[in-house]
Amino acid sequence: MRRVYAAGVGMTKIDRHYDKGFQELVHIAVKNLVDDVKMFSPEAIVVGNMMSSSLYQQDSLAALVADAAGLRGRGGFKVEAACGSGGHAVAAGYALIASGLYDQVLVVGVEKMSDYPTATTTSALAQAADFEHEAIYGVSFAALNALVMRLYMHRYEARREDLALWPVRMHEYGSQNPYAQLRNRITVEDVLKSAVIADPIRLMDSSPIGDGAAAVLLVSEDVARKVSDTPIQIVGVGMGSDGLDLTSREDLLNPMSVRIAAEKAYKMAGVEPMHIDVAEIHDAFTITALLSIEGLGFAKLGESWRFIKDGRFASGDKPSINLSGGLKARGHPVGATGVYQVAEIVMQLRGDFPGVKVGKAEYGLAMNTGGVATLTSVIILKR
Amino acid sequence: MRRVYAAGVGMTKIDRHYDKGFQELVHIAVKNLVDDVKMFSPEAIVVGNMMSSSLYQQDSLAALVADAAGLRGRGGFKVEAACGSGGHAVAAGYALIASGLYDQVLVVGVEKMSDYPTATTTSALAQAADFEHEAIYGVSFAALNALVMRLYMHRYEARREDLALWPVRMHEYGSQNPYAQLRNRITVEDVLKSAVIADPIRLMDSSPIGDGAAAVLLVSEDVARKVSDTPIQIVGVGMGSDGLDLTSREDLLNPMSVRIAAEKAYKMAGVEPMHIDVAEIHDAFTITALLSIEGLGFAKLGESWRFIKDGRFASGDKPSINLSGGLKARGHPVGATGVYQVAEIVMQLRGDFPGVKVGKAEYGLAMNTGGVATLTSVIILKR
Numbered sequence: 001m002r003r004v005y006a007a008g009v010g011m012t013k014i015d016r017h018y019d020k021g022f023q024e025l026v027h028i029a030v031k032n033l034v035d036d037v038k039m040f041s042p043e044a045i046v047v048g049n050m051m052s053s054s055l056y057q058q059d060s061l062a063a064l065v066a067d068a069a070g071l072r073g074r075g076g077f078k079v080e081a082a083c084g085s086g087g088h089a090v091a092a093g094y095a096l097i098a099s100g101l102y103d104q105v106l107v108v109g110v111e112k113m114s115d116y117p118t119a120t121t122t123s124a125l126a127q128a129a130d131f132e133h134e135a136i137y138g139v140s141f142a143a144l145n146a147l148v149m150r151l152y153m154h155r156y157e158a159r160r161e162d163l164a165l166w167p168v169r170m171h172e173y174g175s176q177n178p179y180a181q182l183r184n185r186i187t188v189e190d191v192l193k194s195a196v197i198a199d200p201i202r203l204m205d206s207s208p209i210g211d212g213a214a215a216v217l218l219v220s221e222d223v224a225r226k227v228s229d230t231p232i233q234i235v236g237v238g239m240g241s242d243g244l245d246l247t248s249r250e251d252l253l254n255p256m257s258v259r260i261a262a263e264k265a266y267k268m269a270g271v272e273p274m275h276i277d278v279a280e281i282h283d284a285f286t287i288t289a290l291l292s293i294e295g296l297g298f299a300k301l302g303e304s305w306r307f308i309k310d311g312r313f314a315s316g317d318k319p320s321i322n323l324s325g326g327l328k329a330r331g332h333p334v335g336a337t338g339v340y341q342v343a344e345i346v347m348q349l350r351g352d353f354p355g356v357k358v359g360k361a362e363y364g365l366a367m368n369t370g371g372v373a374t375l376t377s378v379i380i381l382k383r
Numbered sequence: 384m385r386r387v388y389a390a391g392v393g394m395t396k397i398d399r400h401y402d403k404g405f406q407e408l409v410h411i412a413v414k415n416l417v418d419d420v421k422m423f424s425p426e427a428i429v430v431g432n433m434m435s436s437s438l439y440q441q442d443s444l445a446a447l448v449a450d451a452a453g454l455r456g457r458g459g460f461k462v463e464a465a466c467g468s469g470g471h472a473v474a475a476g477y478a479l480i481a482s483g484l485y486d487q488v489l490v491v492g493v494e495k496m497s498d499y500p501t502a503t504t505t506s507a508l509a510q511a512a513d514f515e516h517e518a519i520y521g522v523s524f525a526a527l528n529a530l531v532m533r534l535y536m537h538r539y540e541a542r543r544e545d546l547a548l549w550p551v552r553m554h555e556y557g558s559q560n561p562y563a564q565l566r567n568r569i570t571v572e573d574v575l576k577s578a579v580i581a582d583p584i585r586l587m588d589s590s591p592i593g594d595g596a597a598a599v600l601l602v603s604e605d606v607a608r609k610v611s612d613t614p615i616q617i618v619g620v621g622m623g624s625d626g627l628d629l630t631s632r633e634d635l636l637n638p639m640s641v642r643i644a645a646e647k648a649y650k651m652a653g654v655e656p657m658h659i660d661v662a663e664i665h666d667a668f669t670i671t672a673l674l675s676i677e678g679l680g681f682a683k684l685g686e687s688w689r690f691i692k693d694g695r696f697a698s699g700d701k702p703s704i705n706l707s708g709g710l711k712a713r714g715h716p717v718g719a720t721g722v723y724q725v726a727e728i729v730m731q732l733r734g735d736f737p738g739v740k741v742g743k744a745e746y747g748l749a750m751n752t753g754g755v756a757t758l759t760s761v762i763i764l765k766r
Binding site for chain 1: 384385404427428433434436437439440441442443444445446447449450454455456457458459460461462463464465468471472474475477478479480481482483484506509510511512513514515518620621622623624625626627628631639640643644647651753754757758759760
């Protein structure tokens with residue numbers, strides 16, 4: 001297997017960029033990436049995106065990104081795995097290099113979400129769910145997650161205020177990340193008093209709607225040192241799925257997509273959860289953070305909320321989780337998020353992340369999921 | 384580089400399947416694939432699809448396909464490159480195996496197009512074009528191709544009746560392909576008398592609107608013989624892009640996406656155009672066939688229409704092109720088409736294609752494109 005490295009990264013600050021289209025957002029991210037590398041000559045492009053088709057009537061997205069990045073002629077495709085599109089795009093980019101097809105692949109995640117009324121964006125987000133059996137009845141994506149959260153609180157006897165600690169921590173980290181969409185600090189009381197979105201999920205349990213683009217340049221071992229003095233190796237890649245229709249799942253609180261993706265990535269990397277120093281995980285809602293932490297093996301089923309209450313997974317712990325502020329505060333431009341995560345882990349392992357730093361770290365993990373943990377990717381990186 | 388084989392194929396007859404959803408179409412194709420192999424245990428899924436998001440409000444398509452194929456748990460993603468999604472999905476599947484990540488990957492192309500009024504589907508097809516600079520003004524995808532066709536006729540002094548020979552031939556082949564949507568024979572007069580879609584493109588220059596699914600099981604060399612007695616090797620994979628906005632192109636009649644994808648695939652396979660025995664190329668409109676044949680190097684620029692007039696590329700010639708009936712007659716369920724093409728080439732090289740056969744053949748080629756030759760993939764297979 002050819003070794004694959006993440007040799008450069010670039011991000012756009014996540015925001016409601018009403019004045020920027022796909023091309024402008026991609027251009028900023030790629031420009032920052034170009035400043036991060038010694039050489040920039042990608043031979044192919046993979047784009048992580050969910051909503052260009054439903055919200056912006058734009059397919060052929062790889063060609064749009066090629067032009068925005070000054071790479072006309074280079075081939076490629078868009079990867080869709082709903083809110084997990086970005087992580088899966090990195091997995092596809094990894095494969096394009098490890099296969100020997102290319103030596104340099106540009107992976108770009110980009111999403112525009114904020115131009116429309118929230119109801120329109122909410123409908124588009126519900127496309128992550130099963131349309132024929134769920135979304136067609138008007139259930140929102142938040143409502144599906146609310147069912148899971150209520151079951152979690154019931155089964156594991158977690159109180160609503162316990163589950164408010166996660167977003168408080170995420171906003172604390174987000175406040176120090178210059179690329180984060182939400183940089184205000186919040187309290188448990190703020191969470192509990194915020195508007196109900198879909199009971200028991202409140203506004204401050206929910207990731208914000210925003211626009212953004214992130215870029216990662218993946219390269220083969222042959223060119224890694226020509227492109228960067230500090231290439232970070234991708235040592236594990238895993239993907240998994242669970243039933244699209246929630247009623248058909250084995251266990252709503254133990255999604256098999258996360259278990260399968262994590263098992264594959266750990267095995268390939270030759271590590272276990274205890275070896276991970278720093279992780280970026282999917283926390284579109286507070287409940288998502290708990291399922292992600294448990295699915296990745298950082299806590300047993302039903303344990304993660306207690307660990308969080310005890311201060312675990314915070315800066316300084318192993319693993320430190322979501323020092324970026326996570327989807328909750330860094331933001332969640334859905335199809336771009338997985339690429340942001342990988343970019344952040346690369347910077348953490350290099351020691352130049354511009355927010356809360358992990359300190360000395362060898363292994364980092366990025367976990368991104370589409371739907372209610374329906375399509376999950378896990379990427380493990382090593383310094 | 385690990386060797387990759389197409390070890391099994393399955394197709395759904397293309398039709399207006401008003402009574403079948405994505406899951407039913409996928410199920411039929413995969414069931415046929417299962418009958419074609421000795422062992423079926425894919426570890427990952429790649430889905431080629433363009434319109435599930437815009438027409439059916441359904442993302443997370445890889446999870447839907449996993450369930451339809453009885454493969455819950457297996458990870459994967461959807462690949463979008465507009466009408467070229469299927470070919471790019473095969474390219475991504477190739478990479479997932481050649482990379483060493485997996486030994487068996489199921490590539491499924493699926494598209495539902497016929498449930499809506501033609502105007503709705505036409506709008507969705509225009510998403511292949513540049514929305515901000517083209518589609519927003521109401522131009523249809525056929526109209527963009529009509530501009531190219533008119534330029535071709537003008538520059539190369541081709542007459543309208545000369546360009547009617549292609550669809551006549553495609554219907555002849557389609558009439559013998561049990562999976563084809565259009566099985567009626569037509570004459571040059573039929574083409575010239577058919578309704579104008581976007582002058583000079585007429586109805587019978589245009590691929591029909593239909594629903595379908597095709598599946599290809601890609602495997603590593605390690606398991607190829609366990610899965611099939613007649614695995615067909617994928618020896619070349621290329622991808623290329625051209626400007627999304629047609630006004631920005633170097634030359635409308637010489638799309639760089641085709642040149643770049645073909646050059647890469649030929650080089651990797653160690654062959655030249657003259658070595659290809661049988662090919663399935665993209666002919667969404669008659670003009671598309673000409674650009675594809677020339678871009679692949681089977682004819683020089685401006686020459687292909689004369690070659691077709693002389694009977695070249697027909698059954699018995701080298702290469703024989705579109706013995707399936709092509710997009711014109713086999714049909715063009717857009718995101719599935721590239722997977723149909725690869726399945727057909729596999730059967731041609733094995734000698735069991737159930738329509739017009741190429742006879743003895745060593746090298747086959749499948750060329751699929753999204754947009755007006757905006758995103759092109761070229762896959763070369765060897766017996």
